Amino acid sequence: MITKPKGCHDIYGKEAKIWQYVSQVIDMVMDKYHYDYIRTPIFESSELFHRGIGETSDIVSKETYDFVDRGNRAMTLRPEGTAGVVRSFIENKMYADPSQPIKVYYQGTMYRYERPQSGRDRELTQFGVEVLGSDDPMVDAEVISLAVQIYRLLGLKKIKVQINSLGDTASRANYREALIHYFEPYITSLCEDCQNRLLKNPLRILDCKVDSESPILKNAPKTIDYLNEESKVRFEKVQEYLDLLEIPYEVNPNIVRGLDYYNHTVFEIESEIPGFGSQNVIGAGGRYNGLVDQLGGPETACVGFASGLGRLVMALSKEEIQLPIEDEIDCFVMYVNDEEKKYALYLTQQLRLAGFKTETEYTSRGLKGQFKQADRLGSKFLLLLNSEDLDQNLVTIKNNTTKEEDRVVVDEVIDYLDHALAAASHDDCSCHGACHCEHEKE
Secondary structure: OOOOOOOOOOOOOOHHHHHHHHHHHHHHHHHHHOOOEEOOEEEEEEEHHHHHOOOHHHHHHHOOEEEEOOOOOOEEEOOOOOHHHHHHHOOOHHHHOOOOOOOEEOOOOOOOOOOOEEEOOOEEEEEEEEEOOOOOOOHHHHHHHHHHHHHHHHHOOEEEEEEOOOHHHHHHHHHHHHHHHHHHHHHHOOHHHHHHHHHHOOOOOOHHHOOOOOHHOOOOHHHHOOHHHHHHHHHHHHHHHHHHHHOOOEEEEOOOOOOOOEEEEEEEEEEEOOOOOOOOOEEEEEEEOOHHHOOOOOOOOEEEEEEEHHHHHHHHHHHOOOOOOOOOEEEEOOOHHHHHHHHHHHHHHHHOOOOOOEEEOOOOOOOOHHHHHHHHHOOOOEEOOOHHHHHHEEEEEOOOOOOOOEEEEEEHHHHHHHHHHHHOOOHHHOOOOOOOHHHHHH
C-alpha cells in the first residue's frame, strides 16, 4: 500500500470543514483591512531563499527541499511566504504603483524538511500578510492587531502578544559586536551550529533549539540595551499605537526571530493553553526594511507576519472552541424507480442552481436506506418523488424535524422551500425575535 510522505497529512471530513471555515474568516478579515490576495509559485529559484532568508538560518541550512529541474536550474520548494512576495513586488514593479503601501495576504502550502512532531510538519499551510512601502510604526501595530483580531474572531481567548525591537542597522551592528564579545569565552560549551554562527550571525545563537535552556543564552545581552535613540523612539511609538488599539502585549527582549532579514519590530503571538506544549507560538513576524533592495529592488520599508493554519486549528481544538460550521443540507430528493430517478436528477440540479444545498441517492438504496442517509446528512427537508404525484405535477415535501408533509406543485417547490427554510431558521434562532436576523426581513 502506498502511504503519504512522513510529515504530511490528509485533511478531510469534519476537519476539512474546520480548515475551510478558518480560511473564510481570514479572507473576511483581510477584506475589511483592505489587503489584496496574492498567489506566488510553490517553487522558486533556490537563490531567492538563500539570499532572502539567509544562509545561516536553520530553514536554509537544514530544512529546504532543494532540487535541480530538467533545465539544470536549482529550485526550492518555498519554506515561507515573504521571499516570494518580495520577488513578485520587484518583478511586477509594484513599487511604481501610486497606491502605496502595497498590502497583500496569502494562504498556501510551505515545505520544510524537519523532524515531524506535534504542530511541526514537512508540508504545512500558512497564511500571512505583507505591507510593502511604509516605514510608519502605525503599520507595525496594524499588522499585529490584524493577527489578533483573526484569533479573537475564531474564539481564542488565551493569546499573548510578545514584542521586541532589533533596532536599525547601526543598532544591530552594535548588538552583534556585543554578542560576539559575550559568547567567545563560552562558545565551546555550545552546540556545533552555534559555534559556526558566532562570526557569521551571532543573533542566530539566541534562536538555537539545542541550547535554548542554557544559562549562557539566557544571560546573553538584550537587544533593547543596544538600541540607538531613533530605534528606541520608534519602538515606543509601536507600543503607543498598540495601546490605542487596546492590544495587550509584553515586551520580551529574548525574541529575535529565526530569519536573517528582520530589523526593528519583531513579535510572536502565543496560545496559552494547558497541554498545548512548548511549541505554542501560533503567529509571528516583524519588520524587514532591507530585504527588497537585497533582492535587487529599490529601498523599501516592509513589515509582515505569518501563521500556521495547522497550529491554529490545533489551538482551537485544545481550547475546545465550537465553530459555527453549517454541516447540514437543505433537502434530500428521494425516489424508487427509474422514471423517478430521472426526475430526481433534474430536480436536484434545479434546486442546487437555486441556491439550496441538495443531495439525492446514488447507490441504489431502497426508501428505508434513503431515509437513513438523509438523517446522516442532517437533511432539513425530504422531497419524496413517486410516479403518481409526478403525473399530477406534484412533489411531496416532508419537514424532517416536525415530520409534517405537504404536496406541492412542482413549479412552486423553490418558493415553498424558501419560506419553509426561513421559518425553520427563525424557530431555531435563540434570539426570541430580539435580533435582526435574515428571517426578520421575510
